[in-house]
Amino acid sequence: MHINTEGNFIELTKKQVSITKGVAILFMLLLHLFCTKDYQGLFTPLIIIKGVPLVYYLALFGDCCVAIYCFCSGYGLMCTYKNNPDEYNKKNAKRILKLYINFWIIILLFVVLLGYLTGNSATYPGNIKTFLLNVTAISVSYNGAWWFLTTYIILVVLSKFINKIIQKYNNILITLIVFIIYCICYVQRIKVVITFTNPVLNWVITQAALLGTSLFAFVVGSIFADKKLYSFIYNKVNNIKFKNTLCVLGILFMIVCHGFVQTLFVAIFTGIAFIVLFNLIDKPDSLDRLLYYLSSHSTNMWLTHMFFYMVYFKSLVFMPKYPVFIFIWLVILCLVSSYLIKLFYSNIIKKINL
Structure with missing residues (x-):
């Protein structure tokens, strides 16, 4: 954590955000x-509750994953x-270009090459328009x-404007406005209230709904960074007795409550609360090192995991039968592919001097 010369601000470090x-x-x-809940034939659960x-x-x-990622990005x-x-716009242009390069490598490996090798080239890559x-x-x-790739790129492009708004206007009002936007876009995303016969207009309304449901956590993350809200929380609770235990209990409480309220709507709240509680916990160095290592492959895990468990290798992924082993096995498969992707990626980045 970073502490300034006055010893007051203890903000999330780049490593913690990663x-x-x-x-x-x-x-x-x-x-x-x-x-x-339809797990028969997929995996064998060890504990069953009713x-x-x-x-x-x-x-x-885990449905709070997008909210967490948006908060951290903001x-x-x-x-x-x-x-x-x-230099902000220039850095963001490089950020987006690097993401696209990484994305294109994955398309070549997992769509073009694997699609051909598995006999699925009619779908992967399909026709030139789809490609x-x-x-x-x-x-x-x-x-x-x-x-979320499209949504994330739009958020990055809009981020300078968003940051200026946050620094200029009342943050409580901004939070209220983006929450109203979240509610409206959530209804559109889940219920699909508005539809068009024109595919372009349908695309626009779909992207607007996805952006609107991602914007709230992104803006809250930006406000946290600008107003040093994490420092405020940290300084209030860090010396509380049994802080780690209370934070863990807080996370467990949210898991239980979400089990009763099974709606994606609450994900923005559980996600933001998890970020604060998780980072307040004093974790062993070994766990921090493991999570930091995994975080360096997180983009590739996000962009490739579905090809393993759904598209090409479903039976292979679920072969271990038990959830904990299935999860570890999928992570390993994603990590192996990530090293291959990074090999191509690093060579390209060096050649174009990005």
């Missing part, structure tokens, strides 16, 4: 693997903006988990 993003991606894997696997409730809590981008606003729409991230039909 680790928290990594945890969000692990939550995503957990959510996608086990958030189902006919529902315990792992289902743990996976359900937090990190605000810090970058405050450090050097003049071009996916390569640009305008459409992400190859992989359902890619929907």
Whole structure:
């Protein structure tokens, strides 16, 4: 944690933000693997509560993964903006280009190459229109988990404007406005109230709903960074007796409550609360090192995991039968592929001097 010369501000470090993003991606894997009550033939749960696997409730809590990632992105981008606003747009352009390069490598390996080798080339990559729409991230039909890629890019593009608004206007009012936007867009995203016959207009309204449901956590993260709200919370609670135990109990309490209130609507609240509680916990160095290591592969895990458990290798992923082993096995498969992706990525980045 960073402490300034006055000893008052103890903010989230770049490493902590990276680790928290990594945890969000692990939550995503957990959510996608086990958030189902129809588990017969997929996995063998060790603990069942009234006919529902315990792992289902743990996976359900993982629906806060997008909120966590958005908060961390908003937090990190605000810090970058405050450090050097003049270079901010240039850094973001590089950030987006690097993400696209990483994304294109994954498309070549998992869509073009594996699609051909597995005899699925009619779908992966399919026709030229489908391929071009996916390569640009305008459409992400190859992989359902890619929907957030488009949203994230839009958030990065808008982030300078968002940061200026946050620094200029009342943050309580801004939070209220983005929460209202969240509620409206949540209804549109889940209920699909507005539809158009024109595919372009349908795309626009879909992206607006996805952006609107991601904006709240992103803005709150930006406000946390700008107003040093984490420092305020940290200074209030860090010396409380049994702080670690209370934080762990707080997370467990949210998991239990979400089991009773099984709606995605609450994910923004559980996600933001988890970020604070998780980072307040004094974790062993070994756990920090493990999570930091995994976080360095989190983007590739996000962009590839669905190809393993749903598209090409479903039987392989669920082969270990028991949830804990299935989860570890999927992480290992994603890590192996990530090293291959990084090999191509690092060579390209060096050659184009990014």
